[in-house]
Amino acid sequence: MLVNNFLLLGALLFCIGVYGVIVRKNAVLVLMSIELILNSVNINLLAFDRLWADSGNNDGNVFALYIIAVAAAEVGVGLAMVLLIFRNRKTISLDDLSEMKG
Amino acid sequence: MLFASETEHEAVAQASGWFLDHAWLIPLIPAIAFFLIIMFGKKLPRGGSEIGIASMLASLVISAGTAYQWIDLVGKTEHAEAVTHSTTWFEIGSLKVGIGSRIDGLAMMMLILVAFISTLVQIYSTEYVRGDRRYTHFFGSLTLFSAGMLTMVLAPNMVQLILGWEIMGLCSFLLIGHWWEERANSEAALKAFWTVRVGDMGLLVGTGILLALFGTLDIGEINAKAAEFTGDHKLLALGAVALFIACIGKSGQFPLHTWLPDAMAGPTPVSSLLHSSTMVVAGVFLVARLYPVFHTGLDINLAGHHFNLIAVIGGITVLIAAGLAFVQNDIKKVLAYSTVSQLGYMMMGLGVGAWMPAVFHIFTHAFFKCCLFLCAGSVAHTGSHHSFDMKKDMGGLRKKMPITFLTWMISTAALCGVPFFSGFFSKDEIIDSAKGNDYKVFFVVGLIGAFMTTAYMTRATYLTFFGKARGGAAHFVNEHEDHSHEPAHDEGHDSDDHHAPVVHGKPLVFAPDDSPWQITVPLIILGALALVAGYLNAAAKPFETDYFHRWLHSSIGVEIPEAPHFEWMNAVPSIALVAAGFIVSLLICKAVFGEGNSPLKGLTQRNAILGGVHKFLVNKYYLDALYEKVIVRGIAHPISAAAYWTNQHILDGIVNAVGKGGKRTGEMVYKYIDQGLVDGVVNGSGTTATHAGGALQPVQSGKVNLYGALLFGAAAVGALVLVLVNS
Numbered sequence: 001m002l003v004n005n006f007l008l009l010g011a012l013l014f015c016i017g018v019y020g021v022i023v024r025k026n027a028v029l030v031l032m033s034i035e036l037i038l039n040s041v042n043i044n045l046l047a048f049d050r051l052w053a054d055s056g057n058n059d060g061n062v063f064a065l066y067i068i069a070v071a072a073a074e075v076g077v078g079l080a081m082v083l084l085i086f087r088n089r090k091t092i093s094l095d096d097l098s099e100m101k102g
Numbered sequence: 103m104l105f106a107s108e109t110e111h112e113a114v115a116q117a118s119g120w121f122l123d124h125a126w127l128i129p130l131i132p133a134i135a136f137f138l139i140i141m142f143g144k145k146l147p148r149g150g151s152e153i154g155i156a157s158m159l160a161s162l163v164i165s166a167g168t169a170y171q172w173i174d175l176v177g178k179t180e181h182a183e184a185v186t187h188s189t190t191w192f193e194i195g196s197l198k199v200g201i202g203s204r205i206d207g208l209a210m211m212m213l214i215l216v217a218f219i220s221t222l223v224q225i226y227s228t229e230y231v232r233g234d235r236r237y238t239h240f241f242g243s244l245t246l247f248s249a250g251m252l253t254m255v256l257a258p259n260m261v262q263l264i265l266g267w268e269i270m271g272l273c274s275f276l277l278i279g280h281w282w283e284e285r286a287n288s289e290a291a292l293k294a295f296w297t298v299r300v301g302d303m304g305l306l307v308g309t310g311i312l313l314a315l316f317g318t319l320d321i322g323e324i325n326a327k328a329a330e331f332t333g334d335h336k337l338l339a340l341g342a343v344a345l346f347i348a349c350i351g352k353s354g355q356f357p358l359h360t361w362l363p364d365a366m367a368g369p370t371p372v373s374s375l376l377h378s379s380t381m382v383v384a385g386v387f388l389v390a391r392l393y394p395v396f397h398t399g400l401d402i403n404l405a406g407h408h409f410n411l412i413a414v415i416g417g418i419t420v421l422i423a424a425g426l427a428f429v430q431n432d433i434k435k436v437l438a439y440s441t442v443s444q445l446g447y448m449m450m451g452l453g454v455g456a457w458m459p460a461v462f463h464i465f466t467h468a469f470f471k472c473c474l475f476l477c478a479g480s481v482a483h484t485g486s487h488h489s490f491d492m493k494k495d496m497g498g499l500r501k502k503m504p505i506t507f508l509t510w511m512i513s514t515a516a517l518c519g520v521p522f523f524s525g526f527f528s529k530d531e532i533i534d535s536a537k538g539n540d541y542k543v544f545f546v547v548g549l550i551g552a553f554m555t556t557a558y559m560t561r562a563t564y565l566t567f568f569g570k571a572r573g574g575a576a577h578f579v580n581e582h583e584d585h586s587h588e589p590a591h592d593e594g595h596d597s598d599d600h601h602a603p604v605v606h607g608k609p610l611v612f613a614p615d616d617s618p619w620q621i622t623v624p625l626i627i628l629g630a631l632a633l634v635a636g637y638l639n640a641a642a643k644p645f646e647t648d649y650f651h652r653w654l655h656s657s658i659g660v661e662i663p664e665a666p667h668f669e670w671m672n673a674v675p676s677i678a679l680v681a682a683g684f685i686v687s688l689l690i691c692k693a694v695f696g697e698g699n700s701p702l703k704g705l706t707q708r709n710a711i712l713g714g715v716h717k718f719l720v721n722k723y724y725l726d727a728l729y730e731k732v733i734v735r736g737i738a739h740p741i742s743a744a745a746y747w748t749n750q751h752i753l754d755g756i757v758n759a760v761g762k763g764g765k766r767t768g769e770m771v772y773k774y775i776d777q778g779l780v781d782g783v784v785n786g787s788g789t790t791a792t793h794a795g796g797a798l799q800p801v802q803s804g805k806v807n808l809y810g811a812l813l814f815g816a817a818a819v820g821a822l823v824l825v826l827v828n829s
Binding site for chain 2: 024099
């Protein structure tokens with residue numbers, strides 16, 4: 001198996017994630033799409049890690065774990081914000097949250 | 103070759119048989135079924151329930167085949183080793199983490215149990231939650247829940263065990279909060295999830311300690327090394343305690359038992375599955391699975407030791423949960439506390455070195471407790487207008503619901519430990535072993551527990567099936583006896599009206615006699631098993647069977663004392679106490695809830711001491727208050743107070759000082775530089791900025807999606823530039 005396949009998978013996931021961020025109107029789904037993007041990066045890291053596995057270097061693995069931890073924290077904060085927005089506004093549709101319009 | 107998936111067929115010289123080699127299919131089928139249900143369930147004629155039931159049946163068939171071949175294997179070879187198959191899942195550095203299956207007696211027993219009960223519960227659910235708005239999701243979660251338990255039971259290593267454990271945690275959250283529109287339900291789901299999570303920390307820490315001690319995550323190797331452990335005993339004890347904390351959380355042991363009764367907020371089939379064979383027995387299973395770790399680490403069966411952590415926690419749980427079961431009005435809560443109490447028995451059994459009786463109690467308890475919950479569901483579904491309140495909406499149902507009544511009585515007898523019913527053979531063995539292994543205190547605890555069990559079950563049975571029909575039950579009973587009768591229920595049912603009456607927004611089901619077949623058939627099967635399951639390991643005189651022992655004893659993994667020989671004479675005290683519990687409770691029930699005038703009526707209101715005890719029990723020993731008001735606030739409040747103080751005094755001080763300094767500097771700058779030099783420049787740039795801002799204004803749309811698109815567009819341009827520059 002070539003490393004290319006994993007990079008392609010990563011790219012595909014990344015594109016799906018970006019698509020979700022741009023198109024989805026539901027805040028929770030946008031957060032989920034961001035998770036996809038983060039995980040596509042993880043796949044890349046792991047693929048490269050395996051490519052150089054013989055050198056005994058595990059940085060890619062460790063970095064991926066690090067990203068997973070950060071992603072968990074990010075989702076925690078993100079969902080908390082969505083929850084608060086929902087409590088105050090009774091909606092999580094992003095279209096209704098355009099107070100920042102210049 | 104990147105990512106070579108290598109299969110390690112470990113030393114399984116004598117292992118053979120298709121089912122033993124393909125046991126990994128057992129959790130995989132329901133896991134796949136979960137995705138199928140979620141994706142296609144809504145389009146199917148039966149809303150996905152057919153996929154769930156089919157997958158559970160397939161798991162059941164494979165489990166049965168596995169069990170058959172394992173029993174065959176045990177019959178052929180004297181010391182049957184566990185059959186392990188494992189594939190590398192991932193590796194970090196030199197540590198390879200596998201995923202696969204480990205079949206031995208314990209796993210075999212649990213597989214059969216989980217697959218069997220899940221199948222029955224799903225059949226039952228097709229009627230019980232019919233027409234529910236999240237019917238498909240319900241079956242999806244139910245199926246994934248079973249898959250999680252099966253994954254855990256099969257686990258050859260700790261990581262897979264944690265995986266299954268956490269899947270169950272998630273699904274219990276989803277299922278308990280199935281009707282999340284009501285706030286109480288979603289709070290109960292959160293409570294269950296977080297309480298169990300407190301314990302889960304222990305699981306991770308304990309697994310880490312085991313890895314540090316033994317350098318492996320493989321359960322077989324851990325057990326073998328722990329059995330003849332000579333190293334740092336303190337560290338092993340610490341690991342065992344950490345793992346046991348996980349079991350306390352999951353199995354609802356004192357002091358983390360508070361989530362279990364609240365979990366009754368979920369639909370009844372969920373409670374039934376949760377409380378019989380999955381989720382709550384996971385903790386007991388973990389102790390049984392890693393028994394050498396606990397046995398060595400916590401000094402179980404060591405000469406001169408009359409107490410250990412597991413036995414003490416189990417013993418406390420038996421008594422306090424049984425005490426709480428007396429003051430519940432909700433039939434499901436009685437059963438919930440009963441489960442907590444019975445889990446206490448299992449833990450106590452493991453704590454006194456009675457591995458076999460404790461595991462056997464998991465087996466028998468699953469059938470009769472599942473049956474009791476399903477009976478309660480049947481009563482609520484058909485007899486009492488979806489109410490679980492025994493005092494308000496039940497009573498006198500025995501004649502109208504003969505099948506439910508009969509199966510309830512059999513299961514109750516089994517739960518109480520009435521001789522010749524299944525619970526007797528397992529529970530009495532635990533009590534007997536506590537005496538035989540020189541744990542006198544726990545022998546007494548077991549006996550008192552048996553007395554209390556009988557007493558509270560008698561109370562629940564009396565309130566539900568005997569006496570005068572009240573509320574919803576009266577409505578149900580009178581509905582069919584006499585149509586011209588004045589409706590006893592105040593919801594205003596008109597007997598001329600042929601439309602189905604509606605209570606609490608749900609149409610009532612008026613079966614002519616008992617619940618529909620989807621409900622009664624599982625009840626009959628489980629009732630029959632509650633009657634006979636005990637004979638697999640009946641040590642009592644005329645039977646003297648030991649199949650269960652023969653199939654499972656290789657799973658213990660450590661030397662434990664022989665179970666004492668069963669004598670009917672030794673069982674006399676517990677039988678006498680069961681009888682006493684029944685009689686005392688019946689008399690009190692008749693006096694308190696019966697029709698006659700009795701001085702006992704309203705005694706808790708009149709007598710200060712009894713009232714105090716009653717209030718103490720109703721408030722669940724104030725443990726919830728302790729957790730929420732004292733511990734959570736005690737930790738959270740000082741932190742926020744300290745943060746506020748820091749904010750007010752330190753940060754504000756700095757900010758104010760900086761601000762004052764800034765103000766003075768600003769005044770100087772304003773006077774000399776700003777007015778003269780800068781203004782000209784500012785005005786010029788201001789005009790420029792106004793024009794640029796006007797041009798860029800559409801970009802600031804306030805739409806998050808557009809910002810995201812701009813971000814990624816900019817990143818893409820940046821990447822393109824990078825590629826062009828570097829190439």
